[in-house]
Amino acid sequence: RPAGPGVVAEHVMAVMGIREDSGAAAFAAESAGGSVSRLVRTLASRRLLLVLDNCEHVVDAVAELVISLLQAAPYVKLMTTSQERLRIPGETIWPVPPLSLPLPDSDTAALQRSSAVQLFAARARSVDPGFVLDAVTTPKVTDICRRLDGLPLALELAATRVRTLGVQELLNRLDDRFRILNSGYRGAPQRQQTLQATIDWSWSLLSPQEQTLLRGLAVHAEGCTLEAVEELCAGTGIRGDEVLDILARLVDRSLVIRVECPSLPRYRLLESVAAYAQRKTHELGETAELARRHLRYYAELAERARPHLHGRDQRRWLQLLDAESANFQRALDEARRTGSAQWALRLANALTWYWFLRGRLGEGCRALATALATEGQAPAAERAEARTWHTGLGMLLGESGAEAGAEQDGDRPERTVGRARAEWFLGFAEWSLGALTAGEQRMNGALADFRALRDAWGVAGGG
Template identity: 50%
Template structure:
């Protein structure tokens, strides 16, 4: 009527819903009171009943018989549980089903069709999704919007403005009711099929757009549809639609990787591979390869310690001899090998899978195989004009350069990669090249540049919502604070990074932050805290085989032992680190182990040997083009001072010079046999 206005009655906010429920429960069950023991269960009840006052009142009448914890558990069967309203209330208010039945009976048939088909969605949908899934057999596509509007007016559908646009969702109780109605109809399978088709096509539409300037928008779009994507996969497997299931998961790995959802990716890919029904050989091979890549990221097939011991055995030595094995060849055979690349028909998809395996293998320390696959992928990217692939391959090469201590190549490859990624507008790509560039700047003592690179990376990661990358950058800034001896700031940044990683279930980010906490604790003089962190980190590395950091952990434990005066433990730990450093061919890790050994030999009253080791370490750093910056010389200066005091300046310089000229294998052999 003229002059009337529409007043929307929203579900109660959680706090108000809790107060209403508590009051009604106390009336129905004398002695009930909201307290710390039951407040969480009450909040679950209020949330699952969407804050609907009548539903809360019905639930409150069941507290006397069930208690709040059991009631919360039984809401999956809410229509059986929420019965028996207040005496004297109308029949339509006596049970939750009667409440919704009454609203259902007021709907037209097209409105009922749209309402029950909306229940195929999980956690809401866009208008485009509603039109794709709800139209057909009784409802024209162009009528869906009008029918949705009428359902919104009847408070059966909630319309919400979100950062990704307008979404429509059903309250949980309405969704449960509509799902029952949908399953009672003949078009249930057809609706599920349209839902699967729509979300598979959405994932495939998003896939290439996650590699460029639309990355942020499409990440948020897929975030909003995560529940629907999972439901679509479950539907495909249940229907025996292998091809659809495999298409869906093939389109999502980059989304999962960017969001750090390694476990979800692995589970989804494995689930899709179990789907029955026909599927192209090429598609199935690609999904197997993607599954293997995420499995590698979740933990390698063999820890470095085992590989190092195998190398000792092949060299006719034993680990106890502490003689470092020869460095592995650049194209050494790794325990993991994927044999189905050639089954993948599309050459770009084949090359990208090789790159992905290279990325994963580098993460677990299989650097030689990672380099080989990167070279193969790069050749294919260039042949087929895949600019993103070329940028990614050069970014991967920069990481290899870092592992090998090849600083000139690191500078060259990382700069080329970041330039290509910037031209493509790919924020993630810029982030990947920022870490090698920051390390290079740190090695050169250019700490202002390090800070600028890390802060730029932090800004990009926060803008894109990449929590795992945010955690890494916070830890990087924490490392920088260590170099300026700002122990409190370093601890604050590393703790923040650790908490964020824990929240995301990002184990490597948590460990990376704890390494920083350990380094800070040792430098601040808290050896017990440092050792506690380091033992936890070392255990994680032994399980997960993320090899490049192992020499650092052993070195830090060795320095802790040395500072406590435990010469034997310090010597043993640094010799272990030296063996792994020689195996990984990283001259900076080699130098760190030699510097640690020097400290152990000072404790053993062998200052001349310590001076030789310091000379060998300096030569290794010079060879890598990475002399130790002033801010990182704390341990070396302490050990140098002790050795010089014991020997005198002239004798120290003579022994130091001898060490710079002596082959490391001969030096260590001499040390371990005398």
């Protein structure tokens, strides 16, 4: 493996046919530094474009060589390809994105115009001449391309399986992508023979801290914010003030994708990179701990957002919660799986007003039902609050038997602001559905609690 700029310079000279035994005095040195000097002297007056490919494994050496060339050879232009930038003056970055993917709900013709779909179809026909991209196969091929993030190598590896599996079975088996995409083309570099080998190559170039951060990112669903990365990496040997720099290096390597959102920038992994990092997490025995941290962070985020949904920053916090819907669902699933009833109830209760404001009553009702069915210990007030919200949302959805849900609380657990607001909402639901007397009584009871608890919003809304 090349280790310094001199060795890289020797490779460049070999490809360009620059002889080291020309006899010129300037070419007499045999050291690594002499190789750089010889290459620079040779190219000093030349006009050419020099392309250096796959520089990521020798990026420091390439950077040193390029600096020397730019200083002494003014007519030489350089283009380098790498998973990370050289970080030198004068460098212009041109990211190479995955192939284009069609927009959701596109018609068949639009799906077939996608460059990712076209590449897959071309490679599939090369191994199966009978393959046809038609109204039946096109949506399935599109789903395969989306699952593989439009990555050309992954699409080519997948297409080789069409003759054996067909597109539907191939799509069904992509959850086990590293076993399925394990047969490349003869003559390709070893690291491009399988999807596993390709990501192994990229992983091997990362520092331990970068690998740790990737494993932390992989626990999220549909990306996360910088704050979430900082929180989940706490206690892993990475200090909070180090996270940004490490994350920036991963973005530079295109292993992490930055996505602009209305609230805050988000960072996500390509699906194949996430699957690989999750396997590494499992191998290291970190899965349970990362999932626990993920659950705790998103439950506390929902609780932190809750008061802002009743204030002047409501719009900003609604947008923030919109972006985290998938993470909230993943956190709730983890709470149910591990019997963490208190965390499940805290998360669901904190999101109730959000679901109501967004008109996502069915989603809220299902989440509350999941939280109430989660095993484990939890305060009676938390359960009562969730049950009351579940009843109110169910009534507004017209679910039969919803009214009975709030009657299980004969002992009236400790009154809290959350419980009082849930009672007020249930009264609102009863009033809205024509049960005027019952609704008024319940809302008046909630108003008394608001006053006792000094809840200004509740007094204003309930009065």
